[in-house]
Amino acid sequence: MNLILGIILFLLMISIDKKRGLKLFMSLVLNFLILIILFSLIAVGINPIICSILACLAVSYIILFMVNGDNVKTRTSFVSVIVVLMILTILIFMMTNLSRIAGFGYESLEEINMFSYDVRIDFTEIAISLILISLIGATVDASIAISSALFEVHKNNKHLSKKELFQSGMNIGKDILCTTSNTLLFAFLGDFMTLVIWYYMSKYSFLDIINSKTFVEELMKILFSAIGCVLIIPITSYVTSTSLLKENSK
Amino acid sequence: MKKRLKVLLLIMITGILLVFVYHNDRFYSEEIMKIKKIETIEKDTSTNSLGLKEEYQTKKIIGYITNGEKKGKKEEVLYEESYSSVVTEKYQVGDKVFIKDNEIDGLKRDFYITLLISIFILLIYIVGEYKGLLSLVSVILNIMIFYIGLFLYFKGIxxxxxxxxxxxxxxxxxxxxxxxxxxxxxxxxxxxxxxxxxxxxxxxxxxxxxxxxxxxxxxxxxxxxxxxxxxxxxxxxxxxxxxxxxxxxxxxxxxxxxxxxxxxxxxxxxxxxxxxxxxxxxxxxxxxxxxxxxxxxxxxxxxxxxxxxxxxxxxxxxxxxxxxxxxxxxxxxxxxxxxxxxxxxxxxxxxx
Known part of the structure; x- marks a missing residue:
């Protein structure tokens, strides 16, 4: 069934635009390979946090430079993504350690009971890297949207000051915020549906749910993806407006 | 200037909310214990079929109950912690945990989730201003519809x-x-x-x-x-x-x-x-x-x-x-x- 769906997806991509669709499909395959390599490296026992930060960088490199080409827009986006990643890594590290969302909750016990739990790998670090990688796509997406829009603004209005450019970047960002938060929300709601049905059947109360590991973990994943999207707006606006004006004065 | 004032107000409100959530133990029917002391009693290793050595530690966790009839009383429980924490958790002094039948039944996580939600709301307001809050409103409404839908599903639709x-x-x-x-x-x-x-x-x-x-x-x-x-x-x-x-x-x-x-x-x-x-x-x-x-x-x-x-x-x-x-x-x-x-x-x- 997945094969058929994959073929449909490929055909749709090609039908929109041959060159771009092919490129996109290739980048997805490449991203998938990176993901699998990352998963395997973590499973072998290499530090998950370092691995996933490197994977995030590789992925943003592919999305930005391979799909969108090497130019001022993508370079400023890349820098902004790195800054956001650094800030978020610290925040995620703190929150994951505090709320102890590592490992599996009661809900998944049935799914994992065929495995032995003696695996000697710290699942706290795995939870951190999971959150890190799941936010990278949305963050890069928001970043490139802002930097290319700002680039257009700058091209058409060369006289704009840095402050004005930054402000228009923030305005564009506000529009993106609304749509991206919706995309993320629904992607996670789909997952949530099974969980909520499970909670209902196990007769969980509201208080039980907000303290349960699986629920908190899922919610943190959404929130961090969303926080990544929010943080990238001012940072990209700042970096792009600075570098555009620098380029101008050269 | 006006925005700064509003942000300040928002920070104050979330601060009050966080303090409230941290001290809301009385609303739980399950017993909650605040951990005061953790002692390691026993260390053990177990090896799985691939030869991976997993460390287990049995810990004596001492604390006092913060809600219900036994409020203020001292409580002692044993807990087996593993290095990987696949299904276990690593508790620290100061944590609040649920107690069920003299055993630990998970960490009280509501404070952390409220903290992160507050950070998110603050950020979305600072960056997105009015529009940011509007997107938040639509998110909340969507979640409500989603929940009502599931409720109807349980009713058999x-x-x-x-x-x-x-x-x-x-x-x-x-x-x-x-x-x-x-x-x-x-x-x-x-x-x-x-x-x-x-x-x-x-x-x-x-x-x-x-x-x-x-x-x-x-x-x-x-x-x-x-x-x-x-x-x-x-x-x-x-x-x-x-x-x-x-x-x-x-x-x-x-x-x-x-x-x-x-x-x-x-x-x-x-x-x-x-x-x-x-x-x-x-x-x-x-x-x-x-x-x-x-x-x-x-x-x-x-x-x-x-x-x-x-x-x-x-x-x-x-x-x-x-x-x-x-x-x-x-x-x-x-x-x-x-x-x-x-x-x-x-x-x-x-x-x-």
């Missing part, structure tokens, strides 16, 4: 039917709130509903003809309802957000073009919407790619470290995540031509 009805409500609400009630919103709503129904039919037909071959419902196994019933609605809800996102982008771009040049031809419009579509399709599919496909990481590590091969994992436990991603992306890309046709028809046909 068909889930697929509910999801399609819900998706109509979702699109009207979120698109209406963020873009106002106008022609471009209406055409975006019509396009997203059309796309969702089409995807429901296409995926439904594929699922029926292939009998869900290659999909393993491990993840959904814990449900007492047949997993097939839940899968399709879940997939539809999952791609709903992305579909609406693409639909509104295309319809507002087209309405912009029509407004600038009222005599613009249909072919020209199709051309430009294709250009826009090219740009969004790559970024949006990447968003879905990572949000969905990462979810399998913990299980992957567990499976590999138990001696399972990668292909075994990819074809069984991972198949559902891949399906989610594929259906979501198909949704995104199918929206581009569908919303182009509908937008041109609605926006041009009405002769604005």
């Amino acid at each position: 068909n889930l697929l039917l509910l999801c399609i009805t819900e998706s109509i409500l979702f699109s009207i609400l979120s698109l209406g709130i963020s873009n106002g009630w106008n022609k471009k919103t209406q055409s975006a709503i019509v396009s997203s509903i059309t796309t969702i129904i089409m995807i429901a039919m296409v995926v439904g037909v594929i699922a029926k003809t292939t009998h869900y071959s290659g999909i393993y419902f491990n993840e959904l196994q814990f449900l007492t309802v047949p997993p097939e019933d839940v899968l399709l609605p879940e997939l539809l809800i999952g791609c709903m957000g992305a579909v609406m996102d693409v639909a509104i982008t295309i319809s507002s771009a087209l309405s912009e073009l029509i407004e600038k040049n009222k005599k613009i031809s249909k072919e020209k419009l199709q051309e430009s919407s294709k250009e826009i579509g090219k740009d969004i399709m790559s970024t949006m599919t990447n968003v879905l790619f990572f949000t969905y496909l990462c979810a399998g990481l913990p299980l992957f590590v567990l499976a590999i470290r138990n001696g399972y091969s990668m292909t075994q994992y990819l074809t069984t436990n991972y198949s559902l995540e891949i399906t989610r991603f594929l259906v979501g992306s198909i949704g995104i890309i199918a929206t581009i031509p569908i919303s182009t046709i509908i937008s041109i028809h609605l926006l041009k046909g009405e002769k604005i």
Whole structure:
């Protein structure tokens, strides 16, 4: 069934635009390979946090430079993504350690009971890297949207000051915020549906749910993806407006 | 200046809320213990079939009860902690934990989740101002509809039917709130509903003809309802957000073009919407790619470290995540031509 769906997806991509669709499909395959390599490296026992930060960088490199080409827009986006990643890594590290969302909750016990739990790998670090990688796509997406829009603004209005450019970047960002938060929300709601049905059947109360590991973990994943999207707006606006004006004065 | 004052006010409100949540123990019927002291009593290692040595520590956790009849009383429990914390947790002094039958029944996490939500709301207000809060309102309304829908499902209404009805409500609400009630919103709503129904039919037909071959419902196994019933609605809800996102982008771009040049031809419009579509399709599919496909990481590590091969994992436990991603992306890309046709028809046909 997945094969058929994959073929449909490929055909749709090609039908929109041959060159771009092919490129996109290739980048997805490449991203998938990176993901699998990352998963395997973590499973072998290499530090998950370092691995996933490197994977995030590789992925943003592919999305930005391979799909969108090497130019001022993508370079400023890349820098902004790195800054956001650094800030978020610290925040995620703190929150994951505090709320102890590592490992599996009661809900998944049935799914994992065929495995032995003696695996000697710290699942706290795995939870951190999971959150890190799941936010990278949305963050890069928001970043490139802002930097290319700002680039257009700058091209058409060369006289704009840095402050004005930054402000228009923030305005564009506000529009993106609304749509991206919706995309993320629904992607996670789909997952949530099974969980909520499970909670209902196990007769969980509201208080039980907000303290349960699986629920908190899922919610943190959404929130961090969303926080990544929010943080990238001012940072990209700042970096792009600075570098555009620098380029101008050269 | 005014904004700064509002931010300050918001910080104060969240501060009060956080203090309240931290001290809300009395609202729980389960006993809560605040940990004062942790002693390691015993250390043990156990080896699994691959020779991986796992360390276990039995700990004596001492604390006092903070709610209920036994409030203020000292309590001692034993807890076995593991290095990997696959199913256990590592507690520290100062943590609040639930106690059930003299055993620890998980950490009290409500404080941390409130903290992160507060950070998020503050950030969204600082960056997005009024619009940011508006998107928050639409998120909350959507969650409420989602919850009501599930409630009706438990009452016995068909889930697929509910999801399609819900998706109509979702699109009207979120698109209406963020873009106002106008022609471009209406055409975006019509396009997203059309796309969702089409995807429901296409995926439904594929699922029926292939009998869900290659999909393993491990993840959904814990449900007492047949997993097939839940899968399709879940997939539809999952791609709903992305579909609406693409639909509104295309319809507002087209309405912009029509407004600038009222005599613009249909072919020209199709051309430009294709250009826009090219740009969004790559970024949006990447968003879905990572949000969905990462979810399998913990299980992957567990499976590999138990001696399972990668292909075994990819074809069984991972198949559902891949399906989610594929259906979501198909949704995104199918929206581009569908919303182009509908937008041109609605926006041009009405002769604005």
